[in-house]
Structures are given as structure tokens and as C-alpha cells.
Amino acid sequence: MDLKQIFRTPNPIIGVVHLLPLPTSPRWGGNLKAVIDRAEQEATALASGGVDGIMVENFFDAPFTNSQVDPAVVSAMTLVVDRVMNLVTLPVGINVLRNDAHSAIAIASCVKAQFIRVNVLTGVMATDQGLIEGQAHQLLRYRRELGSDIKILADVLVKHARPLGSPNLTTAVQDTIERGLADAVILSGWATGSPPSLEDLELAKAAASDTPVFIGSGASWENISTLMQAADGVIVSSSLKRQGKREQAVDPIRVSQFVEAMRHSVSGKPHPHPMSSIKLHS
16 A cells, blocks of 8 residues: 555545434434534544545444444445545545444445545454454455455454454454455554554554554554654544544644644655645635
């Protein structure tokens, strides 16, 4: 996966848009326009602050299903992602929680998004949704059927989960890449907002060889320079919210602060002006 070709930088920052509850979720508020408006505001704040890509996920649909989401969720996310992609020029990705990679790649294929995140691509993880089994064999065949080149960013030993058995990190990374054919791997801490350790990132980076490694949780302007010593990019959400609280909206000031800290940690890398990432409509 050529990060520079997709994100225009070898060390991308992917900001996350956490969608408000969608139809059929327990906290669905009955107003899709409110979901779209919030997503557009957050995407604009992320693009203005200088991120290199945006990921859209149904974060507030918890509690999640462990497999396929309701068709209404797929329909709503397709609408929202299409609106976001009409608003910003950045690469856009999709994560359908908890692990509906088929729906994610279907949405991405229809709206021409560039990548998806898959929480469990290979192996078996024990989660609060029960056991989740990786379906790499089905997903990769489905991608081929769609005639798509959408990139698959796959978590390794994903957060809020424990592996069934005790695979070491090195083996898990190698299996995800060599047997699951992931285009990039993601390493997170134990939960949302918790960073991976530098030691684990170093192990993952060594095992991944030329495959990109992303920090998947817990990155902040305070720790990003340390974490980026052993990573290629970062997916960030909670620390960009007002007061750093995940239930709040994205704070443009915190986005700019994070981007500046990230740029200093990988100084010398070219980066376009952040305002060039927003489409101007007459």
C-alpha cells in the first residue's frame, strides 16, 4: 500500500467522524438530517485542521452486532459518506462496527471511497459482542468480485477484545498480512482512547516489513512524537474532540494542535495546505 500515492504523504493522519446513532440502533433519534449535519461539520473541521484522510464509522450505534448490520445502517452510512465525499477532497474510509467488512467494502465501492477498516480480519477474538471470527477469505473474494482496489486496513489483536488462544504479536501481524492479505495493519491499545505501547509498535513494525503500520487508538498531541518512532501513520478521534471527550464534537483547534505535533514528529515531510482539502461550492 503506497501511502504517499493515496494520502499525498508517507505519514498520514486519518481523522475519524463518529456518526450519531443510525436507524435501528438503540439510541437512534429518528432524524437522519441531524446525523448528516454533524458528520459534515466534523469532516469540515478535520479537513480544515489539516488531516490527510477521514474515516467514517457508526461509533454511537453501540451495542454492536458481531456480524452483519441492519440494511438501514448500510443505507444511512452510504448517504452520509457520499455527502462527506462531496464536501472534502481528502481520501475517505469506512468502518462498519463491529466487524461488518462486507458492508464497508460495498459502501466504499458504491461511493468510490479509498479504504476500509476491519477490526477482525483473521483469527478469532472474544469481545463484548461474543466471538468474532475473521472472514478474510470471503472479504478478499468479494473485493475481487466488485472489481475494486479498495485498501483494507486491518486491526491486529483489536481493542476491546482478547484473542482466543495466545498468539504473539509478531505472528498475528504476519498472519494478518501474509494470510489475510491486509494492505496495512493497525495497532491499538486495550480500549478506545488507550494508546499502544512503543514496544508493541516496534514489534509490529518489524513483523510488518514494508506493509504500513497505523496507530489505531490513544494518539494525542502529547504522545504522538513518541509513538511515531515506530509507525507510519495514525488514526485519531477522541483527542480531537472538545475536552478530549469522545461524545463531544470535533474541535478544530485540537485538530490543528495535533497536526502540528505530528508534523514536528515527522519533520521534513511535504504536506498540502489544509484548506485545499475542502471543496468550495458556489
